[in-house]
């Protein structure tokens with residue numbers, strides 16, 4: 001059988017993930033409007049069930065406002081550990097379909113299905129089987145699947161008929177299929193960029209495709225050409241092999257091995273600060289913290305833990321990291337100390353953080369330092385404590401890492 005498409009990419013995204021799990025676990029919530037989020041203070045809606053959405057409520061809306069708009073809604077506090085558990089089940093199902101699974105968040109992944117028609121049939125059949133397998137494995141949750149020849153079009157397709165959708169866009173028709181869609185469906189175009197595109201007179205993806213690429217570059221910079229390419233249904237990016245969700249890490253091979261608790265904690269603090277800053281800049285929060293130590297004889301040791309709720313506050317990351325140190329049995333010395341934040345969840349609204357109010361002052365302080373670092377560079381905000389350890393600062397090798405494309409999954413629906 002000759003493959004009809006040069007590449008087959010599937011994007012699979014659970015429907016109203018957190019709310020659907022609450023309804024799955026508690027049958028009395030089924031068929032009723034559910035808002036997942038903290039009922040206290042200035043909390044925001046993390047996910048609204050589909051029964052609540054006709055009232056106009058959705059993710060990132062302040063909870064108080066959502067309650068006024070949908071007074072019958074039942075508010076349930078989030079249970080992230082449970083969501084993480086279901087996420088593992090989903091990712092296992094995906095890996096039955098393809099060795100090339102790129103997890104984007106807890107409930108969303110790309111699957112490269114190129115060459116799998118022999119096994120699963122035509123693209124529509126592939127999508128149908130993924131949906132059935134997810135429903136069976138989770139005990140009834142629904143997922144929306146989009147299939148096309150590129151990551152970008154597959155992603156737009158999965159959102160096209162939510163919930164429980166299946167949308168197949170043959171590569172030859174991708175450009176025409178995209179054309180009538182609003183520019184909010186352009187990957188990587190946030191609200192500011194969308195406004196900018198409207199201001200230059202373009203309303204639909206088809207308008208962008210028909211525009212002069214030189215004009216787009218002049219008005220929007222390099223992003224203009226990026227949007228032009230997407231609008232033509234082109235996207236050369238491959239599905240990366242990444243079974244777990246993204247992570248942001250910071251680790252250092254030290255100029256001098258460390259052994260004492262104080263020295264290790266000092267290194268963890270530097271890592272936590274760097275990770276917290278990058279999480280905030282990318283508008284992500286982490287559900288998991290991992291600590292990594294490498295012994296002087298190159299043994300790599302790791303310990304990790306899931307949090308009760310996601311955070312982007314360095315102080316929170318650090319306290320978990322310090323706690324994890326108790327779980328290492330090795331006496332050291334260590335030549336590398338590092339930390340990573342994983343199981344990242346998107347936090348679209350950095351201001352309304354009711355759920356994460358555990359340390360609002362601490363977060364404000366860290367944000368103030370972010371702004372200083374942006375203006376004057378990281379050295380200016382180096383901690384006073386670091387200044388007392390100049391010898392440790394100079395010869396370490398910094399190995400910060402960041403999964404790329406972290407900010408390119410706009411239009412998220414959970």
Ligand SMILES: [Mg+2]
Pocket residue numbers: 013014015016017107108413414
């Ligand atoms: Mg989703």
